[in-house]
Amino acid sequence: MHSLVTDVKQDYFESWVTQALIRLKTSSVNRNLDLLSSVYEAAKRWRWIKDNPIRAIKRPQNPPPRDRRISDKEIKHILKALFFDGHIVSESWHQVAVGFLFAIETAMRQGEI
Incomplete structure (x- = not known):
């Protein structure tokens, strides 16, 4: 199945986030979303698309940073x-x-x- 960049909508990525969180940590999902957002921003600059569908997605919250010193x-x-x-x-x-x-x-x- 091939889709044009213009055919992939926000709800597809929201569904992907839900499925990805089953097997990936939130920070990994957010890094993937960052990469995808960069791709869509480039497509937007090139006027292939009007809006970046990743921007409107509610992202999962990253865990708090680790704050531990070796004993x-x-x-x-x-x-x-x-x-x-x-x-x-x-x-x-x-x-x-x-x-x-x-x-x-x-x-x-x-x-x-």
């Missing part, structure tokens, strides 16, 4: 698993431990480090 006990367990005593960096897993500690101290993510 000292968890840090000790990870450092022990990496055979890191805090002094000598002689193995590649020790470098991982140093990177891990650096990430904790700076609150940087992997891509930022």
Whole structure:
């Protein structure tokens, strides 16, 4: 079944959201809606459609962001698993431990480090 971009209406996407929430988390559904909305915005700029059907959809609410810091006990367990005593960096897993500690101290993510 092929449909033109102009044939797909808001109720189709509302139905999709209902079905998608059965197997996906709300944040995943919202990311998909963001992508679809971008596609429809481009189609609108190109004057293929008059309105973006995604804009009028009531989106599911994302869960609250996580606010958890790793505990000292968890840090000790990870450092022990990496055979890191805090002094000598002689193995590649020790470098991982140093990177891990650096990430904790700076609150940087992997891509930022």
